[in-house]
Amino acid sequence: MNSYDMLVIGSGPAGRRAAVQSAKLGKSVLVVDKGRRLGGVSVHTGTIPSKTLRETVLNLSGWRERGFYGRGYRVKQVISAADLVERLRKTLDHEVEVLQHQFMRNAVKSTQATAHFSSSNTARLTTELGDVSEVQFEKALISVGTRPYRPDNIPFDHKRVFDSDEILDIETLPRTLIVIGGGVIGVEYATIFSALDVPVTLIEGRNTILEFVDKELVEDFMHQMRDRGMSIRLGATVATVTASDKGVEVTLSDGRLIKADALLYAAGRSGNVPTLGLETVGIATDARGRIEVDHSTFQTSVPHIYAAGDVIGFPSLASTSMEQGRIAACHAFGVHLPAPPETFPYGIYAVPEISTVGLSEEDVRKTGQAYECGVARFRETSRGHIMGVNNGFLKLIFSLESRRLLGAHIVGEGATELIHIGQAVINLKGTVDYFVNNTFNFPTLAEAYKIAGLDAWNRMGAPDPIAS
Missing domain, CATH: 3.50.50.60 (FAD/NAD(P)-binding domain)
Incomplete structure (x- = not known):
């Protein structure tokens, strides 16, 4: 042996x-x-x-x-x-x-x-x-x-009804698609197929999608989804799913009926x-x-x-x-490691990307501490205009007492790359003054950090010289 x-x-x-x-x-x-x-x-x-x-x-x-x-x-x-x-x-x-x-x-x-x-x-x-x-x-x-979690009431057949593994083997792009599941996997695939101009209906039994993401980002993201023709059905669970040679029909718990050429079930693993x-x-x-x-x-x-x-x-x-x-x-094997940083980034590779690190605005409110937010819209940056970016924004959350960065949240092009600047500043206990006083390459989307920092700084004011 x-x-x-x-x-x-x-x-x-x-x-x-x-x-x-x-x-x-x-x-x-x-x-x-x-x-x-x-x-x-x-x-x-x-x-x-x-x-x-x-x-x-x-x-x-x-x-x-x-x-x-x-x-x-x-x-x-x-x-x-x-x-x-x-x-x-x-x-x-x-x-x-x-x-x-x-x-x-x-x-x-x-x-x-x-x-x-x-x-x-x-x-x-x-x-x-x-x-x-x-x-x-x-x-x-x-x-x-x-x-993938495969409940018994979903008629998976690898022809019309797929799980998130099987969808990679799809032989023909559907004319219309239903996606069940408003988590990361469901949202990613729903927006990817939408980018192919496939009409998509996203179904989520809860009242929102991506529950762990800052609500302001989710609202902007959902607006972009609807603006390009996606349908979002929230707050109703799936009652029945039937599939035939003609397509798929989904009946929701509130009585709504949705029809499509194919269905992707992506609700849990x-x-x-x-x-x-x-x-x-x-x-x-x-x-x-x-x-x-x-x-x-x-x-x-x-x-x-x-x-x-x-x-x-x-x-x-x-x-x-x-x-x-x-x-x-x-x-x-007995190797001692230092404690890992408290925060790490999340990346959601939807269209557009979402990435977040640190506390959301909802999290900060629960702590009871005073805070201020700074926002930068990508379309307001020169690089964003050059790239033709019409949507997306960066949101920074700062403590009013310590001026430290508490959270960074991005929806838009390059979000999963840009988030690492916020991650570094949070873990190194940086403040709003870092963004105000440092120079960023121009034109870049990263310049949005300086814009958002200035946006917050204008309301927070300069640091108290006695306290500093």
């Missing part, structure tokens, strides 16, 4: 980072993944595919140029599903190649198999051909990711844990297959078995999963 210092189950962002970190600490590592290629959900059905699809759509549709040339402008007049898949495959091939090379450089072994705990220090590996072997391990990390044999080692999961961990070390209820990534639930971001995997590996 082969023995390893670290057994990593799953090769997504958390598993990949934990494996490499363990190897760099001089440990023997085996990565087990049941997929035919390394990369996990992130590379094959999640983060990378959806973002590649988005970029392909924006390029082929000419979306970014429509501010100048009108809504009827297109780079490619007829866009097919094959056009989208071609770029997707090239990107995925590259990602897998990079990952394989990274494992090779760091002497990380990998195998394609399904892992099942047979004891607290051994696991049974079963290949696709049915070959069975056992491995022994000192430490283990569970990073198996999640799969479940952990990929059924085959792991967690009951053997005494690790429990919740109703959605998520594993509870100590969020400072990522240890499960079994101290030498760790879990990281989407399988432990919120925030379920590739970026945070990578860091969780690194922290877990370091803790497993």
